Amino acid sequence: MPLRANYATMYVGAQLAPETRKLDLDWADDVGDETAALEFEVPTAEATDGYVGIQAFDVGEYGHEILINGDPMSGFDIPPNEGWQYWVDTFGDAVSLSEGHNSVRIVRDEETTDAFAVGTVTVHWKEPVGD
Structure with a gap:
């Protein structure tokens, strides 16, 4: 069966940070953890x-997670990098998509003092042609 690529891009514009450590960003809303x-x-x-695919700014620690439909992806989801990065991580067997409504959520590792921001997130998948 032939497949085609499809995707959904979402603007996040969020800063994930503990109360005691915020980044000075005018484009990102402070969302906590x-x-x-x-x-x-x-x-x-x-x-x-x-x-x-996730566009992230100033990630300082491993351990932050991307949840798809409430389930965490496997492995490390967002690696540390100074400044901007665009990171891609595969679902593997950890998560799956359903027909209809789906969700993605970024969660900061509360065991760290890391503060970072997310610009956009794009979820990609393949689907049958003519479906």
Whole structure:
């Protein structure tokens, strides 16, 4: 069965930080330790090969998570990097997409004092052609 690529891009514009350590960013809303659930639609029950691309700023620690439909992706989701980065991580077997409403959420590791920001998140998948 032939497949085509599809995706959903969401602007986050959020700073994840503990109360005691904030970044001076005028474009990012302070959301504390996690973003709101960002919702997107998947038009098929046969979504495969999912992955997330995340635009992140000033990540200082490992351990932050990306949740897809409430489930954490496996491995490290957002690696440390000074300044801007665009990181891509595959779903693996840890999470899956459903037909209809889906969500993505970014969660800061509360065991750290790390403060970082997220610009956009794009969720990618493959789906059958003509579905």
